[in-house]
Amino acid sequence: MIRHIRLFWLFLKLSVQDDAAYRAEFWSRLLMTLYWLAGVAAGLWVFFSNTETIAGWTLDQVIVLIGTYHIVSGIVRSVFAPNFQRFVEEVRSGTLDFLLTKPANGQFLASFRRVAVAHLGEAGLGAAVAALGAVRSAGGLRILDVLAYLAALGCGLVILYSFWLVMISLVFWFVRIENITQIFWSLFEAGRYPLDIYPGWLRAVIGYLVPVGVVVTFPASGFVSGLRGPGLLAFASAAAFALFVASRFWRLGVASYTSASS
């Protein structure tokens, strides 16, 4: 475990060096993040100058939702997506064996090798925004609420990670599949707003099939309707189950790949 943490720190450092080499890109990404913050504020301004609530969520609660959305988005963009991209390239060019023969766990490497540091900023700012909304809506932060939120968020991220792991594993069989991430992103966009605005069938798709809605809305709903123990427990078990299934799927993929190329 310690080794994995140290490896992750090393990847982080290397990724910063990699990114920092492109000055303009780094600054422009930073600028973009601030720009985005202004955009979020402007968007909220536009919505809430026309209404008091969106699907029953007040302004502060929507702020928490948006913050949560960007935490998740930042993590997906900085960790899941770049590694998926790299993985597809390696399968395509046949250099995957290099990865699979390294001493560290193959699944860990494939998932966390590359960290696009610039996007972590989005997650950080998302956290700040979510905190702001939480403070505003509750008049202060109760430690229990924060813990419940973090637990729900953590489970949500595990579920999302499992989903991405399944997508990565699919590449073992369908090499030209990178477009599938487009579908993810379009559905993910919908997670920006409270799920209740969508008709039932769409809600089911983004709630459970591509679990974007659940990952974002569930933790944020803690500040709307409160997160109870049983709900959290159910969520956590779903997360564990999802991770288990996804890991097995990955191993299936590795087995099929190594048997095919030998």
Added chain:
Amino acid sequence: MNAVSRLFASYRALFVARWNEMLQYRASVFIWTLWSLAGPVIHLSVWGAIAEANGSVAGWGRGEIAAYFVVQSIVYHFTGAWQAYEFGYLIRTGTLSVRLLKPFDPSHHFVASNVAFKAVNLIWLVPIWAGMFLYYRPALPLSVGRVALFAAALAAGALLMFLWAQVFSMFAFWVVRADALFELTEALGYLFGGGLAPLAFLPPLLSQIAMYLPLYYMIGFPIDVAVGVATVEASLLGIAVSLAWSCALFALYRVLWRAGLKRFGAVGA
């Protein structure tokens, strides 16, 4: 063959080649287009929910809101331009050099790809749009005159957007991430141009700023023409303004192109 007929013949051959190319990529193209529908559909849902909770938004009911965003998906499709995301890549991979060796402006390829992409997508977009019309029942004042005005506003908007993207493409000669700069303007267009919401929903300060930016004429203005927010006079005036913006941007693009070539010749890729 004189220069004009050579240009026509070149465009015809270029368009055929790019059309065939798009067909080869139809799976990715299809998925990409589905993704671009997500925005209008999501915003339709949000504003629709707000309208239901409050009765209406700025006087617009569900029907009008549906009309705005369904038309928005049509406008987004026809006015899209993305060469700003490719130009830097062309420079770095040396593909621009290959094109520069021909007696043919490399930007013609962008025009052909742009039109070919939009044409190929119509194959599945027309039924999808028909489906959206049936499902959302938008309140649209359809008449021959209005459709003609809409077509003109749409064409002007598409031209404007293309030239806007051209200007930002040229920045790639100096800035590695010119595509990021362009992305910033897409975000601006989203807010000020009628993407997030019709201009009528914006707080007065924002809608005032919006009127001065060319971005409105790429997105919001054609939609406003179609849904009847813009009167006939306002529509014609808007089309004129849009074309004026296009002329200015074209001049700027040519200046930047010449300067960019000089820089390219000085520093290489």
Added chain:
Amino acid sequence: MSRSVCIEATSLTKEYRVPVREGGFAASVRSLFKRHYRTITAVQDVSFSIDHGEIVGFLGPNGAGKTTTLKMLTGLLHPTSGSARVLGFEPWRRESAFLRQITLVMGQKNQLIWDIPAMDTFLMNRAIYGIPEREFRRTLDEFTELLDLEGLYDKPVRNLSLGERMKCELVAALLHKPRVLFLDEPTLGLDVTMQSRIRQFIREYNARFESCVLLTSHYMADIASLCKRVIIIHHGRIMFDGALSDLVERTAPFKLLNVALSGPVSPEAAAAFGSVVSLEEGKLVLQAPKDEAPRITARLLSELPVNDLTIEDPPVEDVIDRVFQEGVGRA
């Protein structure tokens, strides 16, 4: 046909300012705020002149300045100082009349659109260059026959083998019958038969259309087979410009004697005849100065157990390598 000057380079020089990049974490962060530059001279004072009908080899190790010079001659780069004229035009003015008469084929850079048949790209070029239909068909048929490309034009380019693709690239590059050909590693990555085919094609094209060719290649077979004249560039400067045979003469004025032995020969005995390149069971390779080669050969035949003996020129690669390391040698 008039033998007029096709390509004329006069004191071409190209300098670049590049940012200095250091490794390590701290340096990366520092580079975010301030950058340092240094000047690199890619090409220094390069002058030469090439006539119609010539095929000239342009040689140099990687980074010597070959590609930079080619880019200046085609107008992609502006020289820092000096001038060039190709067919009387200044390349970087990119006049249409100029561009219609040249072509630059770079081994790794493709102009064929990847996912569609080569014919689509050919038709595009036909329209762009304004080639009349009849002439287009005739030229295409000629090239098809010369390069054996029957039936390959209708498959998507990505489905062609590397050799087939390179040949189609050549067709696309020459459809407009340019009079000046800049070929940068045109046979890179191809098998031996294909290389030979393309060399033959270039020779025939040049003869038929009175063009001039400036060719870079790492394959000495290309150079030896096509180029009577070579220009050698190293560290951005011209080291040699003249006949290939002359270069061999000046740099490596010796012969290689390959002796097939029928009996054992000791190293000392072998060394008595000249400098030994290699001595194995049954085979001896000697290097001898050119003038002495006949005399040494006679001695070898009479004093050693010889089955067979051949006399060869040193391989061109070795000659070129020597030039890079030691310079051109005395005239």
